[in-house]
Amino acid sequence: MTSDTVSAFAAALRVPQGPVDLTALATHTTPAFDGGKAEGRSALEALGPELADLQEQLFANGRTGGACRLLLVLQGMDTSGKGGTLRATVGLVDPQGVRITSFKAPTEEERAHDFLWRVDRALPVPGEIGVFDRSHYEDVLIGRVRRLAPAAEIERRYAAINDWEEMLAAGGVTIVKCMLHISRDEQKQRLLERLDRPDKHWKFNPGDIDEREVWPDYRRAYEIAIERTNTDHAPWHVIPADRKWYRNLAVAELLLGALQGMGLTWPEADFDVESERTRLLTEG
Amino acid sequence: MTSDTVSAFAAALRVPQGPVDLTALATHTTPAFDGGKAEGRSALEALGPELADLQEQLFANGRTGGACRLLLVLQGMDTSGKGGTLRATVGLVDPQGVRITSFKAPTEEERAHDFLWRVDRALPVPGEIGVFDRSHYEDVLIGRVRRLAPAAEIERRYAAINDWEEMLAAGGVTIVKCMLHISRDEQKQRLLERLDRPDKHWKFNPGDIDEREVWPDYRRAYEIAIERTNTDHAPWHVIPADRKWYRNLAVAELLLGALQGMGLTWPEADFDVESERTRLLTEG
Numbered sequence: 001m002t003s004d005t006v007s008a009f010a011a012a013l014r015v016p017q018g019p020v021d022l023t024a025l026a027t028h029t030t031p032a033f034d035g036g037k038a039e040g041r042s043a044l045e046a047l048g049p050e051l052a053d054l055q056e057q058l059f060a061n062g063r064t065g066g067a068c069r070l071l072l073v074l075q076g077m078d079t080s081g082k083g084g085t086l087r088a089t090v091g092l093v094d095p096q097g098v099r100i101t102s103f104k105a106p107t108e109e110e111r112a113h114d115f116l117w118r119v120d121r122a123l124p125v126p127g128e129i130g131v132f133d134r135s136h137y138e139d140v141l142i143g144r145v146r147r148l149a150p151a152a153e154i155e156r157r158y159a160a161i162n163d164w165e166e167m168l169a170a171g172g173v174t175i176v177k178c179m180l181h182i183s184r185d186e187q188k189q190r191l192l193e194r195l196d197r198p199d200k201h202w203k204f205n206p207g208d209i210d211e212r213e214v215w216p217d218y219r220r221a222y223e224i225a226i227e228r229t230n231t232d233h234a235p236w237h238v239i240p241a242d243r244k245w246y247r248n249l250a251v252a253e254l255l256l257g258a259l260q261g262m263g264l265t266w267p268e269a270d271f272d273v274e275s276e277r278t279r280l281l282t283e284g
Numbered sequence: 285m286t287s288d289t290v291s292a293f294a295a296a297l298r299v300p301q302g303p304v305d306l307t308a309l310a311t312h313t314t315p316a317f318d319g320g321k322a323e324g325r326s327a328l329e330a331l332g333p334e335l336a337d338l339q340e341q342l343f344a345n346g347r348t349g350g351a352c353r354l355l356l357v358l359q360g361m362d363t364s365g366k367g368g369t370l371r372a373t374v375g376l377v378d379p380q381g382v383r384i385t386s387f388k389a390p391t392e393e394e395r396a397h398d399f400l401w402r403v404d405r406a407l408p409v410p411g412e413i414g415v416f417d418r419s420h421y422e423d424v425l426i427g428r429v430r431r432l433a434p435a436a437e438i439e440r441r442y443a444a445i446n447d448w449e450e451m452l453a454a455g456g457v458t459i460v461k462c463m464l465h466i467s468r469d470e471q472k473q474r475l476l477e478r479l480d481r482p483d484k485h486w487k488f489n490p491g492d493i494d495e496r497e498v499w500p501d502y503r504r505a506y507e508i509a510i511e512r513t514n515t516d517h518a519p520w521h522v523i524p525a526d527r528k529w530y531r532n533l534a535v536a537e538l539l540l541g542a543l544q545g546m547g548l549t550w551p552e553a554d555f556d557v558e559s560e561r562t563r564l565l566t567e568g
Contacts, residue, residue: 060486087378094371095379096386133380188564195561201553202344209563269485277479279493280472
């Protein structure tokens, strides 16, 4: 996959700055990709070796003083496939270089701090790929819909997020923000599948059906959040996610593009290679 | 792969209780496996789906109140392939269910606590597979060889480890301890390869050559540690590790056997499936 192809995905999926209307963004299309499911899966598999190589270079740089790191933020409604995406994409690279955090409802300790406290503690260190399965955006999504904080506090958070993400970017963090965009009907099908299959019952939560009643409120909260935090240093991508194979391919392409954009190289040796070789070959 | 085959690996690699002589244990053999490299790689790949299924069941149980978890402890001399093993084995399952910790020289804060403090904090939670790349055993290995603690303190640690591991096992942790066993000459070849390849320079540390001078001291420290902590609740396995493909296959088989031994099933639904289906199908 050339970097031109990768740029094609980024260009097609990156949300233009300005007001956002999610109803105008399709959930079942395959932007920047012409093939079907079989071709999409092959294309994803073909990305594996380059993704793994670049991840190892990133890791090697982190071990030798480099500051670069990558943060993938996955957001989306229930069943949009955050976990499946993560497994299909980040699962292609060495798990030692990946730091995954799944954010649940905040604990009492977390609620006692500013909303960015817990995400700050979960950041990748240099050389790592960090993944947030849900994130600080929940605090302006469910936080807004379910009025978990006063309106003025919700309002304050958009700028706080932008300031925090800008500081991260300045410190070497490449931020890739993805909203997995599914239709309300696709969600219904996926919830029904969880009910139909005993091996999926553990994933079902009756509360998920209640949340469907306020689907338009969540959509509006996403639109506001994306518009107000769609910055140059941390832009938003909306991924049509009704087709799982496309969703996986698209996120993998965005990851690959982000890694390519870091201009990574193998670190130089900080020792004399020849004298070390001689030491080894002449040891007792 | 049947559980008989898996048991064959465990039976062949588990260290009998009593004194240990690592010079009597081969580093280049392939116990419990008849084929060569190609067959070994195919056999490993064939384990992937069952490993992934069982890991997901373990994860599902953890999410629904189950206590079971797995802890894989990887020890071995420099270049023995702890990282490579981890990638080839744990890399076959969903990274969301895996918690990997690579232990380095302890920090000042860690040194101020008991040696088990930092490993205790890195334990898997229920449903997770935890991996220790190096572990509390360093405190009786390099700790003993380099006299990083008084002799009486080193002595105390063996029983402390056994008590701690027994408590873990009683709490639902299945512990799989593996020593990756390479020859001193194989290590030399691997260090030379790191010097020959610019993409491996970052892995080379001149101190690794100095450690080779006390190879027999490390071997003796391993023998003592294995003998004194080779308990029924947390037995040791010594894996011949000169052949990377065998090392990977053997650890994957031990992992699979441990997961099979947990008697996992999919959790029962804690809601009424039919009434939830009706709610979904009749919603507005």
